[in-house]
Amino acid sequence: MTSVESVPSTSTQVPAVGAAPDGPPQRKQLTKAERRELQEKQRAAKAAATAAGAPAKAGNAPKPAPKPSQGQNTKASTPAGASGSTATASNAPATAAKKAAKSGKEVDTQLVDKTADLEAQRRHQTRIFTHFVGKKEGGLGAGIKGEIHPAIIRLGRQFADMKIVGANARCIAALVAFKTIIQDYITPQNLTLARDLTQYISPQISYLVSARPMAVGMGNSIRELKYHISVVSIDMPEQDAKDHLCEQIDTYISHRIVLADSVIEEYAMAKIQNGAVIMTYARSSVVERVLIAAWTRGKRFSVKVVDSRPMLEGKNMLAQFVKVGIPCTYLLINGVGSVIAEVSMVFLGAHAINSNGSVYSRAGTALVAMLAKEHSVPVLVLSETYKYSNNIQLDSFTKNELAPIPDPRTSSRRITTRDRLGNETDVDDETRNPNLQSINPLYDLTPHTHITVLVTEVGLIPPSAISTLAGLRDKDKGMQLSV
Amino acid sequence: MAQPPPLLMLSNDQTDAIKFQKDASKFDVISAYKTFVNDPDISMPVAAMQSLSELIAQTEIATMFELMEAVKDAATKLKRHYSHNSVSLSAGCDVFYQFISSLRDFGQDFEGFKSHIIAAVREYAQNTKQVKDTIADNVDAFIKDDSVILTHGYSRVVVNAFLLSHRKGRRISVYVTETRPRGLGMRTHELLTKAGIPCTIILDSAVAYAMDKVDMIMVGCEAVVESGGIVNAVGSCQMAMIAKAFNKPVHVLAESYKWTRLFPLSQYDLPTHNDHILSFDLVSTPPTSGSNSPLPGTPRRHHPVLRTTDSIPNLLFAAQRHPPLDTTMSTNSMSNVMPVGQAGRNPEVDYTPPEYITLLFTDAGILTPEGISSYLVTMSLRSESS
Numbered sequence: 001m002t003s004v005e006s007v008p009s010t011s012t013q014v015p016a017v018g019a020a021p022d023g024p025p026q027r028k029q030l031t032k033a034e035r036r037e038l039q040e041k042q043r044a045a046k047a048a049a050t051a052a053g054a055p056a057k058a059g060n061a062p063k064p065a066p067k068p069s070q071g072q073n074t075k076a077s078t079p080a081g082a083s084g085s086t087a088t089a090s091n092a093p094a095t096a097a098k099k100a101a102k103s104g105k106e107v108d109t110q111l112v113d114k115t116a117d118l119e120a121q122r123r124h125q126t127r128i129f130t131h132f133v134g135k136k137e138g139g140l141g142a143g144i145k146g147e148i149h150p151a152i153i154r155l156g157r158q159f160a161d162m163k164i165v166g167a168n169a170r171c172i173a174a175l176v177a178f179k180t181i182i183q184d185y186i187t188p189q190n191l192t193l194a195r196d197l198t199q200y201i202s203p204q205i206s207y208l209v210s211a212r213p214m215a216v217g218m219g220n221s222i223r224e225l226k227y228h229i230s231v232v233s234i235d236m237p238e239q240d241a242k243d244h245l246c247e248q249i250d251t252y253i254s255h256r257i258v259l260a261d262s263v264i265e266e267y268a269m270a271k272i273q274n275g276a277v278i279m280t281y282a283r284s285s286v287v288e289r290v291l292i293a294a295w296t297r298g299k300r301f302s303v304k305v306v307d308s309r310p311m312l313e314g315k316n317m318l319a320q321f322v323k324v325g326i327p328c329t330y331l332l333i334n335g336v337g338s339v340i341a342e343v344s345m346v347f348l349g350a351h352a353i354n355s356n357g358s359v360y361s362r363a364g365t366a367l368v369a370m371l372a373k374e375h376s377v378p379v380l381v382l383s384e385t386y387k388y389s390n391n392i393q394l395d396s397f398t399k400n401e402l403a404p405i406p407d408p409r410t411s412s413r414r415i416t417t418r419d420r421l422g423n424e425t426d427v428d429d430e431t432r433n434p435n436l437q438s439i440n441p442l443y444d445l446t447p448h449t450h451i452t453v454l455v456t457e458v459g460l461i462p463p464s465a466i467s468t469l470a471g472l473r474d475k476d477k478g479m480q481l482s483v
Numbered sequence: 484m485a486q487p488p489p490l491l492m493l494s495n496d497q498t499d500a501i502k503f504q505k506d507a508s509k510f511d512v513i514s515a516y517k518t519f520v521n522d523p524d525i526s527m528p529v530a531a532m533q534s535l536s537e538l539i540a541q542t543e544i545a546t547m548f549e550l551m552e553a554v555k556d557a558a559t560k561l562k563r564h565y566s567h568n569s570v571s572l573s574a575g576c577d578v579f580y581q582f583i584s585s586l587r588d589f590g591q592d593f594e595g596f597k598s599h600i601i602a603a604v605r606e607y608a609q610n611t612k613q614v615k616d617t618i619a620d621n622v623d624a625f626i627k628d629d630s631v632i633l634t635h636g637y638s639r640v641v642v643n644a645f646l647l648s649h650r651k652g653r654r655i656s657v658y659v660t661e662t663r664p665r666g667l668g669m670r671t672h673e674l675l676t677k678a679g680i681p682c683t684i685i686l687d688s689a690v691a692y693a694m695d696k697v698d699m700i701m702v703g704c705e706a707v708v709e710s711g712g713i714v715n716a717v718g719s720c721q722m723a724m725i726a727k728a729f730n731k732p733v734h735v736l737a738e739s740y741k742w743t744r745l746f747p748l749s750q751y752d753l754p755t756h757n758d759h760i761l762s763f764d765l766v767s768t769p770p771t772s773g774s775n776s777p778l779p780g781t782p783r784r785h786h787p788v789l790r791t792t793d794s795i796p797n798l799l800f801a802a803q804r805h806p807p808l809d810t811t812m813s814t815n816s817m818s819n820v821m822p823v824g825q826a827g828r829n830p831e832v833d834y835t836p837p838e839y840i841t842l843l844f845t846d847a848g849i850l851t852p853e854g855i856s857s858y859l860v861t862m863s864l865r866s867e868s869s
């Protein structure tokens with residue numbers, strides 16, 4: 001729930017990433033003189049960039065910094081003479097970021113460079129997962145032609161930094177951003193809204209995809225949005241058309257997500273007996289909602305929250321349960337085998353449901369489902385129907401996504417380990433050990449044979465029957481539900 | 484007061500047997516049901532539909548909303564009265580309710596609406612024989628000459644199918660389980676031997692022993708559930724599991740009014756399951772740990788519920804349901820049937836998951852378990868959107 005709440009704040013400024021609350025403490029090492037020196041060099045670089053590079057646009061995509069600028073930065077930091085070149089090199093862009101926040105352009109580029117470097121390094125080393133390795137060359141939104149609305153830039157940043165996670169949260173955030181875009185959009189002369197708006201939206205979508213691959217549910221909702229745009233009557237006045245589209249978006253969110261969740265709540269609650277022991281995995285907005293509602297309505301049960309690195313999302317859900325008073329046990333996924341014998345049923349969320357009934361969800365879900373099946377524990381997957389995808393996936397390998405390397409300067413998700421002396425070192429700090437490469441697939445596929453029932457807003461459905469559902473919906477609406 | 488509308492469902496002699504109240508709220512749906520279910524050709528769900536339809540015929544209610552409420556109340560009364568055996572009955576009530584909800588286009592013509600329902604149900608009841616014959620025709624293609632078939636309990640559809648194949652000249656022999664405690668297998672045996680089909684009753688526990696001699700399993704069911712599995716007399720699940728182990732096909736014969744929107748996650752998720760079934764007697768001191776509290780670390784779900792001695796109603800209840808057991812039995816003397824108190828702790832029906840079922844023969848065609856669940860999903864969506 002917390003990730004959704006971060007959406008409504010209205011600032012459209014490009015966030016100064018370097019100004020994150022956990023800013024590096026090494027900043028104090030640079031003296032005033034050194035900082036001034038740095039500033040001069042960067043102003044010069046900026047002038048050079050402006051002369052050579054593309055003209056500036058309002059609310060534009062950050063561009064990759066020209067090489068000389070970066071080279072100068074590194075040179076500037078060396079005379080500063082701080083020990084541990086890594087620390088300072090990462091320091092300089094951060095300080096620069098603070099200074100350059102007002103200029104609003106170079107902030108992301110410095111950061112982007114660093115991350116791009118790491119990515120390039122990693123890509124060079126990666127022998128597996130090359131088909132879905134991290135970000136593209138040049139960083140967020142590179143190479144995308146067209147104006148990108150500030151709301152989308154902001155959203156892209158939030159996606160890339162994993163500030164908004166979860167299928168429902170991402171979808172709702174994207175749709176809300178699209179509402180802003182639509183309201184701000186002005187149809188150019190001699191063009192129709194129906195045709196031009198679709199073209200205007202496409203680069204926005206590409207930008208979001210460059211931050212993180214498109215979520216299935218998000219894709220379905222955008223496809224439906226494009227359909228609604230395309231059928232806007234040419235006679236409709238512009239503001240009316242925009243209001244109509246925003247209303248369609250609101251209806252989609254309300255019917256396919258919010259109300260759907262209430263219905264799923266009812267169906268799932270009916271399966272919870274008093275005294276049940278329910279196992280959950282990571283964090284699913286639907287599962288959280290169902291269990292809290294069941295407890296509030298007077299059902300008494302206990303929950304085993306299973307969690308896994310690196311995301312550790314289960315902690316968020318655990319906090320919500322404890323707040324309401326549900327007796328919980330928290331364990332990491334390697335402990336599931338020990339507790340499964342005590343469990344009455346397993347509640348899981350989903351990112352997407354494939355047409356053969358297999359479930360694409362947070363990595364680790366398949367493990368939990370398989371173990372439950374082995375122990376004859378029923379596995380209930382709670383999912384709205386808008387997450388249905390006509391694809392068939394047979395394994396977790398062909399389609400997946402890697403968790404981004406957490407940026408130690410900005411991310412609070414630093415993964416550390418202790419050595420024998422108790423010193424903390426960054427596990428994912430690849431600049432220290434170029435031979436070490438961490439790979440964190442975010443998703444996995446649970447075969448339909450391991451799932452007992454899919455709880456959707458149209459009822460309890462066995463996984464094999466999910467494709468009938470899609471066929472019906474298509475006929476009713478007269479359009480494709482998904483690719 | 485005017486005479487009640489003519490009783491379209493019952494024949495004259497049946498009319499005399501029952502006294503109906505003029506006021507709909509005093510309509511006794513239970514006694515109506517009992518009358519209808521006496522007909523040997525009518526199964527429980529159809530009898531339920533008939534009694535609900537009779538309620539509509541009898542009532543003087545004039546609004547749609549009140550009528551639906553009255554039907555719902557009567558259905559609940561029926562279900563509650565027969566709670567130990569209610570799955571097929573529930574199915575019948577639900578099918579009826581869905582049917583009348585889907586008839587929306589009668590507008591102001593309330594009487595027309597009522598007579599339409601009454602006529603439809605009457606036709607339905609008359610057609611049950613027809614439905615059974617359709618199914619039997621489909622089944623016949625799957626029965627080879629000289630087949631040995633194993634069946635469980637007593638199912639009108641299954642017996643009908645065997646008789647039809649026999650009449651067509653196929654030579655079949657049938658094993659039927661005793662199907663304790665109600666001993667329904669005896670009825671099957673009686674009907675088949677009367678028709679000249681060789682039939683042997685085997686012990687419920689001899690199913691694995693006999694499985695290698697059998698070519699296929701053929702059973703009826705109380706209800707087909709949404710997962711594609713079935714609910715049938717207890718013993719069906721283990722028969723299906725043994726058949727799977729021996730690679731013998733399991734065929735289920737089910738009329739379409741038996742399909743329900745139930746989705747049991749396990750045996751204990753059935754509506755017929757309650758805390759008393761498979762419970763244990765409290766022998767000595769109460770337990771020290773709070774085994775009923777939902778704390779983490781509590782031993783497994785379905786842990787035995789410790790009770791004090793059986794309450795009187797349970798004993799009477801158990802006695803009603805079963806054929807007369809030897810009542811002179813005390814717990815000390817030897818007996819070859821379980822005492823009444825113990826008998827009450829046993830289930831009447833069980834759930835067979837879809838993975839053990841090969842094919843379902845219905846009046847809508849021959850379907851796999853996955854096919855039935857697709858069909859059910861489609862049907863329920865259509866009725867929701869209408």
